[in-house]
Amino acid sequence: MSMCRSDELGLQASRQQRAKPMQGPIIIVGAGQAGVQVADSLRQENYAGRILLIGDETHLPYQRPPLSKDFLAGVVTEAQLLLRTPDMLARKNIELITNIRVNAVDRAAKTVALSDGRVLAYEGLALTTGCRARPLPMQGGAHEGVMTLRGIDDTRHIAKAMKAADNIVVIGGGFIGLEIAATARGFGKTVTVLEAGDRLMARAVSPVISEYFRKHHESRGVRIRLGAKLVGIASHEDHVKAVETAEGELIPADLVIVGIGIIPNTELAQAAGLECEGGIVVDASSRTSDPSIVAAGDCTVRRENGRMLRLESVQNAVEQGKSAAAALMGRDRPFTACPWFWSDQFDVKLQMAGLSAGYDQAVIRGSIDDGVFSAFYFRDGKLLGSDSVNQPREHMATRRMLDKNVSPTPEQTADLTFNFQTLLK
Ligand SMILES: Cc1cc2nc3c(=O)[nH]c(=O)nc-3n(C[C@H](O)[C@H](O)[C@H](O)COP(=O)(O)OP(=O)(O)OC[C@H]3O[C@@H](n4cnc5c(N)ncnc54)[C@H](O)[C@@H]3O)c2cc1C
Missing domain, CATH: 3.30.390.30 (FAD/NAD-linked reductase, C-terminal dimerisation domain)
Incomplete structure (x- = not known):
């Protein structure tokens, strides 16, 4: 975990100044699950001022869980992924700006700089920047035919490549990798999952569950390799051809999908001097070390029982989003419910x-x-x-x-x- 500027007194100061509700514009950076929730909850908290929800994707805000499941399988449309329609946002007077990136936050001036050159003032700021897929850190990781999945466009590329592929290798036996493997098997493809650890989904589930899923995938024809050591991706004319193991074996692949975890999008917060430690550090009420700034969703971590906890789930994005909106309004609504998560495979x-x-x-x-x-x-x-x-x-x-x-x-x-x-x- 990386440590950017640590402001030990920050969270304390933030708590002390919580009583004053926001009135001026509130800017939300990142129009995903958490960002939409902050916007919605601000209205539920009776906030009457301007809300600007700024996202760098071209799409309207959408849910990600179906991307590796029913959307990849082609049984769910893009319209069904949407978290809110333009009408719903308009009714709540939430101003959505898409395809624009927030490049910088000036905490002293209380402004954000946008990728189109605009500088906007805020009274309250919510950082809901999510995370991105971790790229394959080895030779060949950038070849054509080596893909990661985080957004709608990634799923579209993978779905297209999957149609044409015979041999698919999934690197990483976590939730996303296994969901993609199950979907690919549904299309009758030859699928091999390469997992470096000695069991599947090891970060999240116990050995008995890992073993159940290994057997289930194998019974459906997925080849599972545990303890897999990879050294590179072999290609022909820059298109992936095989995955090479440390033992010198070449596993044929026309498509390689990499699901080896995520990197939280904390650069904006780090550059602004907020406390970050493998995520933007927040308390149970989603406050950061700056009293005017909250953060929610996959980009955050919070201290629990002496360790930093990052939950990458819809529930966490929604609940932290609600807490963040309340905190901006000077209210305490800590997220204390038990965490939960789901995964669909076959x-x-x-x-x-x-x-x-x-x-x-x-x-x-x-x-x-x-x-x-x-x-x-x-x-x-x-x-x-x-x-x-x-x-x-x-x-x-x-x-x-x-x-x-x-x-x-x-x-x-x-x-x-x-x-x-x-x-x-
Ligand atoms: C394939 C897949 C399957 C999943 N399946 C499940 C599941 O089954 N169950 C479950 O609970 N969870 C699942 N998740 C996780 C869940 O989708 C996430 O936890 C949730 O989307 C987090 O929401 P968020 O708002 O924090 O981040 P995101 O949804 O990632 O939204 C963040 C947004 O901020 C944008 N952004 C970042 N930086 C900037 C900037 N500087 N300026 C403007 N915009 C910016 C990003 O582009 C993105 O659109 C899955 C995720 C994926 C990718």
Whole structure:
């Protein structure tokens, strides 16, 4: 994690000055999930002033989760991805500026400089700049036919290349890589997933879930290579031809899709001197180290239990967006709900609730063989979270139990006759 200017007193100062609601223009940088939420929530907070939502993409604000799933599969249209129509934004008097980048923030003058030369004044500023896909850091990573997926245009390029490809190699066995692999198999392609670690989705799920998904992908014809060490991409006339492993093997590929994580877009915040540490540092109410500036979504990190936590999820973008709007209005609306996330791969819905890192006991409830089960995680007998496979009810029950701070015992959890609802009355 990189550390840019650390302003230890900043967050404190920010809290002390929270009482004064904004009246002048509020500028939101980044028109994605979090940015749209900040704008919407400002109106819900009865903010009557100008709201400018500025995004550097050419598209209207859209949701990203379907990009590696139904949109890539061609069963969802661009119109169905939109978070808000122009009409909806107009009704709330939210001024959307697309295809324009915010190049700089001058905190002293309280202005932002736009890529078209305009300089706009703000009273409140929300940074919702998201993140970008991490490029492949090796020889051949920039060849034609080597692609990453973050936006609509990326999906379009991948979908087009996928049609023409026979052999597809996905580098990275995380959520996005596996979702793309499942979609590509749906088109009947030969798909190989290369994962450097010893199991799939290792950052987010426990070994039992990783193993279930490895088997499921393999049963659907995806080749999974764990512990894969890559040295480069071989090409012919600058178009990818194969992926080369450290053992000297050449895995044929007409299309390589790289899903090896993200880089948060913090450059603007760093240049403006805001505290950043692998993300823009915010508190639970989405305040940055500057009292006039909030931040929300994938570009942020917050301190929790002595470590920096970055959640890259729709829920986080939405909840932090709500907190950020409240904070700009001088109100405290901390995001304290239990984190949750989902991923769709083939016919399997994986839903995660809570943060299970550091668990000392895992309890399986249901049948792994039937593909309908949950893994519940405990520390010192207390529920930390769960990963549910085709078990939406148990996912919802975990969220409610964590939000209410109640915990079943591991024994109750293992007992299929035990109903979690008895704890939630
Ligand atoms: C393929 C894919 C699948 C996903 N699947 C799931 C899922 O199943 N479940 C889930 O919970 N989450 C999923 N996510 C994650 C989820 O989409 C993100 O967490 C969410 O979009 C974050 O919203 P955000 O507003 O922080 O960032 P973004 O949606 O990335 O929006 C940020 C916007 O800011 C713009 N921007 C950046 N810098 C500037 C600047 N200087 N000036 C102007 N504009 C700027 C960016 O171009 C972008 O449009 C997925 C993401 C991807 C890419």
